[in-house]
Amino acid sequence: MADHTVTSEVVFRIRRFDPTTDADPHWEDYRFPCPPGMTVLEGLKQIKESLSPTLAWRSSCRMGVCGSCGMFINGRPRLACNTQVSELESSLITVAPLPNFNIIRDLVPDLIPMFKAHAETQPYIIRDDTNEQQQPTGEYWQSAHQLEQYLQFSYCIKCGCCMAACPTYATDPVYAGPMPLAQAHRYNSDSRDGGFAARKQVLSGERGPWRCHFAGECSRVCPKGVDPARAIQLMKRQLVFDYLKLGKQKCPASIAKVPDGLKRREGIPETPPRTI
Amino acid sequence: MRDQRLWTWHIGAGAVILVLLGLHMTVMHLDAIVRIFNPAPGEPVDWANVVARSKSVFFLVTYVLLLGTALFHGFYGLRNILFELNPGAPAKKAMNGLFLVAGLVLFAIGTWAAWAGFTVARSA
Amino acid sequence: MLENKGRPNRLGVKGWLGGGRWGFERYLYALHRLTGLALLAYFVMHIVVTSSRAFGENAWTSAMGLVKGPLFSMGEFLVFAAFAFHAVNGIRLALVELGFAIGHPIEPVYPYRTSVDEQRPLAIGVMILAAILAIVGGIGFLK
Numbered sequence: 001m002a003d004h005t006v007t008s009e010v011v012f013r014i015r016r017f018d019p020t021t022d023a024d025p026h027w028e029d030y031r032f033p034c035p036p037g038m039t040v041l042e043g044l045k046q047i048k049e050s051l052s053p054t055l056a057w058r059s060s061c062r063m064g065v066c067g068s069c070g071m072f073i074n075g076r077p078r079l080a081c082n083t084q085v086s087e088l089e090s091s092l093i094t095v096a097p098l099p100n101f102n103i104i105r106d107l108v109p110d111l112i113p114m115f116k117a118h119a120e121t122q123p124y125i126i127r128d129d130t131n132e133q134q135q136p137t138g139e140y141w142q143s144a145h146q147l148e149q150y151l152q153f154s155y156c157i158k159c160g161c162c163m164a165a166c167p168t169y170a171t172d173p174v175y176a177g178p179m180p181l182a183q184a185h186r187y188n189s190d191s192r193d194g195g196f197a198a199r200k201q202v203l204s205g206e207r208g209p210w211r212c213h214f215a216g217e218c219s220r221v222c223p224k225g226v227d228p229a230r231a232i233q234l235m236k237r238q239l240v241f242d243y244l245k246l247g248k249q250k251c252p253a254s255i256a257k258v259p260d261g262l263k264r265r266e267g268i269p270e271t272p273p274r275t276i
Numbered sequence: 277m278r279d280q281r282l283w284t285w286h287i288g289a290g291a292v293i294l295v296l297l298g299l300h301m302t303v304m305h306l307d308a309i310v311r312i313f314n315p316a317p318g319e320p321v322d323w324a325n326v327v328a329r330s331k332s333v334f335f336l337v338t339y340v341l342l343l344g345t346a347l348f349h350g351f352y353g354l355r356n357i358l359f360e361l362n363p364g365a366p367a368k369k370a371m372n373g374l375f376l377v378a379g380l381v382l383f384a385i386g387t388w389a390a391w392a393g394f395t396v397a398r399s400a
Numbered sequence: 401m402l403e404n405k406g407r408p409n410r411l412g413v414k415g416w417l418g419g420g421r422w423g424f425e426r427y428l429y430a431l432h433r434l435t436g437l438a439l440l441a442y443f444v445m446h447i448v449v450t451s452s453r454a455f456g457e458n459a460w461t462s463a464m465g466l467v468k469g470p471l472f473s474m475g476e477f478l479v480f481a482a483f484a485f486h487a488v489n490g491i492r493l494a495l496v497e498l499g500f501a502i503g504h505p506i507e508p509v510y511p512y513r514t515s516v517d518e519q520r521p522l523a524i525g526v527m528i529l530a531a532i533l534a535i536v537g538g539i540g541f542l543k
Contacts, residue, residue, distance in 0.1 A: 018409060099415070102405055102408050103406050103409045148506070149504075151505065152506060152508055167415045170412060171360050171413060172359075172362050173410075174362065201277075211360055214493060217422060227514045229516060231505075233499050237497075289499070298487070350436070350440040380441045388401055389454045396454060
């Protein structure tokens with residue numbers, strides 16, 4: 001039984017690759033003491049400080065919100081900062097770069113194709129009233145129920161773990177992947193958005209969700225519980241109903257204007273003057 | 277676009293095949309549990325039973341329907357699997373053509389066989 | 401911006417098969433593909449063999465004679481089992497991929513209950529049904 005109060009030794013087996021000197025990636029082992037509570041990211045920093053100063057990886061926030069440190073740890077895509085060595089229940093920790101992306105160096109994947117696919121899905125609110133968007137006169141109506149329809153998908157931190165886990169993306173670079181599709185659905189299901197027709201141009205073709213076959217791995221590995229599999233199936237439902245002309249056309253949310261004839265309650269001070 | 281339409285038809289075809297192939301499997305393989313459309317004694321593949329089914333208009337229509345939907349469903353699935361291996365554009369075009377032709381040829385063979393079987397059974 | 405394209409690192413077809421750390425549904429996906437291909441191959445042969453009935457009783461009997469024997473019987477049972485799995489799993493996939501049985505979007509609270517967890521009872525039920533169907537159909541092949 002592992003004693004979580006004692007510092008033990010751990011071996012990090014890291015997939016190293018320096019494009020200027022190496023022909024192929026290779027494994028290298030690093031043994032060092034592992035205090036209780038150490039995360040994989042802290043282990044990498046320990047290696048860089050004392051064992052191998054040339055080790056390269058991406059990280060930033062070290063608390064699971066920036067999405068930089070996605071890696072293939074003990075056979076599963078995870079965030080290095082979010083993964084404690086003790087939870088892996090092994091004294092051998094294999095760390096490799098995220099699969100399904102080109103390796104730039106060591107643990108650094110080339111995420112550009114994912115971001116390109118993401119940009120293609122037009123991941124922003126698309127509405128006709130551009131004047132209102134430039135000079136807003138009020139907020140858009142949205143009920144709590146409407147918020148719930150897309151809120152889960154908005155928690156995506158674009159770490160790429162879902163893309164590494166997807167079996168279709170493992171062979172097929174044309175498939176957009178769980179992240180871009182889930183983010184497209186995040187906007188399609190946002191009641192303030194009117195861009196379904198625009199996104200449909202991309203989503204009804206080969207770049208769409210049609211090559212997803214619900215292996216469900218993307219949702220299982222997502223560190224933020226975004227559940228891209230759910231988003232993609234809901235998107236397929238929306239697109240199929242659109243093809244079969246079932247379901248109502250929803251108008252984008254209207255502006256919540258303050259009703260006329262309202263009087264201010266007594267005793268409330270005026271707002272201070274604008275500073276910008 | 278095409279993929280949206282093809283996928284919808286693929287799922288629809290699956291639903292149709294579920295019913296029709298389910299019926300076919302029940303007739304051919306579940307005869308120990310529920311014997312339907314096997315009027316003659318013996319195996320479901322015996323000539324007497326085959327003739328009894330072949331001469332029925334119901335079977336003519338449902339066999340041709342099952343043939344068409346199953347060929348579409350199967351070749352679309354195969355196309356999907358092969359396209360996910362990321363072939364080049366000329367290979368994709370070639371595959372699209374090949375599967376269409378193969379599907380149509382097999383459909384023609386099967387429909388001819390169903391019709392010929394129908395006339396043979398009716399005249400026997 | 402870094403123009404370096406980097407070294408390719410896709411999992412390829414191995415990614416379809418998983419690696420032992422993957423979930424139940426990923427194996428169902430791989431098996432669904434496998435059974436689909438097997439059924440298609442069988443189907444093409446089946447069309448050709450059964451079209452012999454158009455040529456009368458003798459042609460039919462000789463065609464059936466070609467496909468008799470324990471090896472063919474075993475093969476046909478496997479086809480039936482493949483059909484049982486593919487059909488019943490196909491029902492699950494049709495339901496799930498049209499957005500049923502996967503639950504509504506919710507505020508994610510750790511430990512996350514994903515759409516995969518929501519449809520898990522359906523997946524288990526589907527597997528049990530497929531097994532029952534395969535066994536029931538297999539009885540006919542024992543003769």
